[in-house]
Every structure is written in C-alpha cells, then in structure tokens.
Amino acid sequence: MRYLPLSDSDRSAMLEKVGATSIDELFRDVPEEARLKGPIDGLPMHASEMAVERDLTAMARKNMVAGEVPFFLGCGAYKHHVPASVDHLIQRGEFLTAYTPYQPEIAQGTLQVLFEFQTQVARLLGCEVANASMYDGSTACWEAIGMARRITRKSKAILSSGLHPHYVSVCNTMAKFTGDTLETALPALDDATDAERLIASIDDEVSCVVVQYPDILGRITDLTPIAVAAQAKGALLIAVVTEPVALGLIKAPGEMGADIVVGEGQSIGVGLQFGGPYVGLFATREKFVRQMPGRLAGETVDAEGKRGFVLTLSTREQHIRREKATSNICTNSGLCALAFSIHLTLLGEKGLTELAKLNHARACEAAGRLSAIPGVRLVNDSFFNEFTLELPIEARPAVHAMVENGVLGGVSLGRLYPGVDALKNGLVVAVTEVVSDADIHALEAALKEVCK
Incomplete structure (x- = not known):
C-alpha cells in the first residue's frame, strides 16, 4: 500500500504557500533533458523481491569492475x-555512537576520531586548523569561495583553468543563488599552467583565486607567487587538492601561502564506490576559523580532570545560527572521515x-x-x-x-x-x-x- 500522508487540499495549500502552481514547478531548476518523461524502459512496474535482486544483479554484471x-x-x-583492517576497524563498537555528536557523554568515540581527523588534515594540507570533514571536494570548493566572500566582503572569484570542470560546474550552480561572479577559463594542452593569467587578473574586486594542485591535467605549479599577488590585493588563495596522496611528496599548499585548502579525501581509506560517498577536506588559517563552514571537535577535560572531547564550533543551519549559518550543506561525512583517519594512521x-x-x-x-x-x-x-x-x-x-x-x-x-x-x-x-x-x-x- 502506498503511503500518501497528504490530501489534495493539503498539497494545494502548500503549493499556494510557496508560490508554485504545480508539483512539477518545484523541479524547474532541474534541466528538462535530465527529467524522466515516464517509467524507466526495461523495468517492470512491479516484481517480487527475488526477481528484483536477480534483475539488478544481471545489470550490475554489465559493469567493468575496477579491480578486475x-x-x-x-x-x-x-x-x-585500502587495507582490510580499515573496513574492520570502522565497524567497531566504539564508533557506533550517535550519528551526530550533540551529546559528548555518549559520543566520545565519534568526537575523538573527528578531533584526530582534523589534526591529520591540518598537518597534511599545511594549515593551522581543519574542520570535521564535508560532503566531498566539489562542495568544499564552493564553500571556500563562500567563506572568502564573507571574509573579504567581495564577490568576484577567479578560477584557474586547471580546476576540475565538475568542481567549476558545482560552483557555477551555487553562484546563481549568491550573486558571486566566477571568472573561468579552459585549459590548454601544454605544460604551462595559467599562473600568469591568474596573477594578472587579480584586482581590488577579487575575493579569491582558486587553483587546483596538481591540476586537472596533472601539472604542478608553485603557489607562492599567486598567494603573494592575491593577498596584496586583499584577496585569498584557495588551493584544491583532489589527490591527497600527492602531499606525501610535494609541498603542502598551506606552506606556500594558501589561505584556505580544500580537497577530496577519497584516495585515503575510501574506495571508488561508483562515485561516492566521498569525504571533503577543509582547512584554513586559525584567524578565519569562525567563518569556516562545518563543525569543529575540540579536546578538553571533564570535572575529574580526565581527557574528553566536545563539539567546539558548529555554525550549521540546524543550530542556533539558523539563517545566519556559514553553510547549509556542511554535514560531515563521518564514516568516510573515520576510514580516512584510520588509513592515514596505519600509514603514518x-x-x-x-x-x-x-x-x-x-x-x-x-x-x-x-x-x-x-x-x-x-x-x-x-x-x-x-x-x-x-x-x-x-x-x-x-x-x-x-x-x-x-x-x-x-x-x-x-x-x-x-x-x-x-x-x-x-x-x-x-x-x-x-x-x-x-x-x-x-x-x-x-x-x-x-x-x-
């Protein structure tokens, strides 16, 4: 039996309240070509559980498996x-506490691993402070641009041609709702990055410069001149790292002057998983911590002087900040962050x-x-x-x-x-x-x- 909690009059009243004439109008931001026009071809309207499992298994076998x-x-x-020990450890009872660690007394395992994760990410990215993870690298990239706007009170961002086009797409989508202006460019098939173009484009209206490191073509550039040029104009340098394993060899962006460093943490502890779930990394300078999206776990002592962990900072929309929150898409990817932290700990x-x-x-x-x-x-x-x-x-x-x-x-x-x-x-x-x-x-x- 279908569960239909609303009557026709309920739906009509809700649509009138939000100013929409139909349910379909609520999906107007989804491109027309991306919307289904009817049932998916080849799938029956109904089937038994065993039949569904059999059919979906047959579909899955059409994939070429990465490990084979x-x-x-x-x-x-x-x-x-990813060592088998990572999967084993993330299932231990110490980590099976509250989904969101609002009550520290019953979420010490979760809070401690978030604290350790933050420390690892801050050291890896070369920054003073990191948050307790984000959804993925692309949304973390946008959040960094939004954070730069709040800090500088300017709304023009210059994006490197070497920034992943999917990251650019996410930023363009979000900028439609904030009024930010994003200057983008296409990469060229040569060994030179567009560092000179970026530096020449920085003026007094720029909030930030966004550079991927290594970039979409795999090229590596010294971020120091870009950081110096941006900061001279009151702008921030945002570095994007999609392959954190690279930081085992190359210099961390924060050490080259980047003000905000974000990235995708999937490479460490998290399998490919057909595109997700992944884990976003976000780190910055300590002086910007109150403009940082997401949450921050901290270390303290209890009434008996014993070491303990608490949720120190959380500027999410669900909390007291409400509409003044720094972000509304900054739920941390807790399980993936745990896998990241365990794998990095095992590596050392x-x-x-x-x-x-x-x-x-x-x-x-x-x-x-x-x-x-x-x-x-x-x-x-x-x-x-x-x-x-x-x-x-x-x-x-x-x-x-x-x-x-x-x-x-x-x-x-x-x-x-x-x-x-x-x-x-x-x-x-x-x-x-x-x-x-x-x-x-x-x-x-x-x-x-x-x-x-």
Whole structure:
C-alpha cells in the first residue's frame, strides 16, 4: 500500500504557500533533458523481491569492475589499496555512537576520531586548523569561495583553468543563488599552467583565486607567487587538492601561502564506490576559523580532570545560527572521515611518503612507455601520479576502443569538456600503486592498437 500522508487540499495549500502552481514547478531548476518523461524502459512496474535482486544483479554484471582489469582512471577519483583492517576497524563498537555528536557523554568515540581527523588534515594540507570533514571536494570548493566572500566582503572569484570542470560546474550552480561572479577559463594542452593569467587578473574586486594542485591535467605549479599577488590585493588563495596522496611528496599548499585548502579525501581509506560517498577536506588559517563552514571537535577535560572531547564550533543551519549559518550543506561525512583517519594512521608519515614515492615511480614508468608510442605526446613537464597525453586521434573513442580490449585506459578530455575541439585528443592517465607491470604493458599495447 502506498503511503500518501497528504490530501489534495493539503498539497494545494502548500503549493499556494510557496508560490508554485504545480508539483512539477518545484523541479524547474532541474534541466528538462535530465527529467524522466515516464517509467524507466526495461523495468517492470512491479516484481517480487527475488526477481528484483536477480534483475539488478544481471545489470550490475554489465559493469567493468575496477579491480578486475588494468585501471588508469583518475581525474578526482583514484584507485588505491585500502587495507582490510580499515573496513574492520570502522565497524567497531566504539564508533557506533550517535550519528551526530550533540551529546559528548555518549559520543566520545565519534568526537575523538573527528578531533584526530582534523589534526591529520591540518598537518597534511599545511594549515593551522581543519574542520570535521564535508560532503566531498566539489562542495568544499564552493564553500571556500563562500567563506572568502564573507571574509573579504567581495564577490568576484577567479578560477584557474586547471580546476576540475565538475568542481567549476558545482560552483557555477551555487553562484546563481549568491550573486558571486566566477571568472573561468579552459585549459590548454601544454605544460604551462595559467599562473600568469591568474596573477594578472587579480584586482581590488577579487575575493579569491582558486587553483587546483596538481591540476586537472596533472601539472604542478608553485603557489607562492599567486598567494603573494592575491593577498596584496586583499584577496585569498584557495588551493584544491583532489589527490591527497600527492602531499606525501610535494609541498603542502598551506606552506606556500594558501589561505584556505580544500580537497577530496577519497584516495585515503575510501574506495571508488561508483562515485561516492566521498569525504571533503577543509582547512584554513586559525584567524578565519569562525567563518569556516562545518563543525569543529575540540579536546578538553571533564570535572575529574580526565581527557574528553566536545563539539567546539558548529555554525550549521540546524543550530542556533539558523539563517545566519556559514553553510547549509556542511554535514560531515563521518564514516568516510573515520576510514580516512584510520588509513592515514596505519600509514603514518613515513608510510605516506613511501606510498607517494611508489605512485610517482609507477607513473613515470608508464609515462615514458606511453609517450614513446608514435604520434603520442606527453603534455606534462611535471606530475605526481597523473599525466596527460595528446593522442594522434580523438581520445574519447580511443578510450571506448580500449575498453573493448579489457583496459580502462584513462579519462578523455572530450568527456570532461564536450564540444571543445582543442582538447578532444587529450587523455588523462592516472597510475597508482595498484598498477602492475602487466597492467602498464596492457595499456601500452591497447593504446598502440587504437593509434595505428
């Protein structure tokens, strides 16, 4: 039996109150082409539970599983080895406390891991303070722009051409409702980042400059000159890190002057999971802490002098701030943050550095072999574990052809930037520690075949 708690008159009264003429009008912000026009083709209107399980299992088998084929996809989501101990530990009873740690006396496990997570993230990103995680990297990026507007009281943001286009899309969507002006640009298939363009674009109206590090093409740039130029005009530098393992080798953004550092933490402790759930990282300078979205767990002592943990700062809309909250999408991804913290703890500082070295070495090996294929050019002069190739043919059909040979050979820039002819031959290849010699050989052979 369907559960319909509202009568027709109830619905009519609610629509009138919000100023809508129909239920469909509530979905007007969803693009017309993205809306279903009717039931999904191929699915029955009703079926037994056993039949549904059987049908969905058959559909799932059509997927090419990341762990069963040579895998070189990246662009913000990376396949790393997550120790089995991580999954075991996140299920322990100490962490199965309240979903939201409003009552510290019954949520000490949750609060302690959030406190430890914040410490790890702050150290990793090179900042003084970090929050207790966010939804994902893209929403954290937007929240940083909103935070810069509150701090500087200016509303123009300059986004690097190397910022992930999906992050740009999220920021553009949110800016429609805040009035922020976002200046964006497309990347070029060369080894130079747009640092000079960014510096030249900073004027007295700019609230922040947003730079990805390493960027969407895998290029690495020194953020220090951009930070100096931005701060000279009263603007902030926001650095975006989508591959935190890179920080085991390259300098942390906060150490180069970044005022806010955000990122995607999926690489550490969290599997690919077909795109989510993931975990957003957010860190900043201590003087900006009250403008930071999300929540902050702190350490204290109880009445008996014993160490304890509390929710120190929480400027969310559900709390006393209400409409004056810094954000309304800043619920922390608690379970993913826990997995991140456990994995990073197991690695330790030395382990993270060794993992990063292994990633870089494997990527260098792959880049050398692939760029030796006739007609294939390596775009980067610097990279961590991800680099861009310019193929002699369009990359998107090349990727599809490699899939037919059982190789997930990378992400085509034609997919990320549809309709941009200057980028259609670009292929972004990510190489992590899980890639074997046989995998690199398989990619080399598949790419040779499609580039004939």
